[in-house]
Amino acid sequence: MKIIFLDIDGVLVTTNSLIPSDKYFGNKFDPISVRYLIDILDATDAKIVISSSWREGRTLVQLQSIFKANGIDDCIIGLTPSFNGETIRGKEIKAFLDTSRDVECFVIIDDEEKMGELEPFLVETDFRTGITEDIKNEVIRRLTMQTGLS
Template sequence: MKIVFLDFDGVLNHYLMLLNEPSEQRKRFSQPAVERLNAIVKRTGARVVVSSSWREWNSVDALRTLLAEEGFVGEVLDHTPILHPRTARLPDPNPGQTRCMEIMQWIDARPERPESFVALDDLDLEWLAAYHVKTESDTGLLDAHVEMAIDILGETP
């Protein structure tokens, strides 16, 4: 199984979108970013595990519905566990390290390790650098990121 660990803020939505689109026309996510995510899952057969902080106030079912309403066509499998820096006992807790620990904990809890995985995130995930496609919070998921993610996951014929 191939997994995309998905952040929302800075990946599916971004600051320029918020600045440039009138609020009455604005969607929660950038449609080009959702289309790019769709391209990743279609070309690789990957499933999504939400790693975004949005999982703190949304169930997996609510996240599935939210993404589907925004045009996502893939499968939302799960979300990562929620670790808080104090309870995670990190030597230097920062959001990127916490996110890495949450992703690693999700992987470790599976009976079978994913065939491949990628983390789409605007945080610095240095502990998962080989599996991380870093987006920028002002632009979100771009075409170049799609190709990087597919290279990490492996394209399905």
């Protein structure tokens, strides 16, 4: 299975989607980033594991509902464990990988660069723009060219 470890703030929630008067403030994703994420999912058949701090205090079902309300449906399969912010996100992703035997390849989409040994798998975004066309193309390239976890 192909996995995208996905952050939300700075990836799907961008400067463009932070409109305080909007009734969805906090849960509304940037429509351009959403379109590019859907393109990635369609091109790769990847599934999403949420690595964002949004997983803290929310259930998998709640996150799936937020994604569905933003036009992204049936793709989130799990959440990385949370070490209460005491570690780099890459260690939480590594812990997920250590317990999942059916991951054939993966990428990390995040605006955070602290991934430790998993840094080569990071496709870094910018909070202002989130997923751009270049990032979309890079993620698709990595997920279609990657042949293993090493």
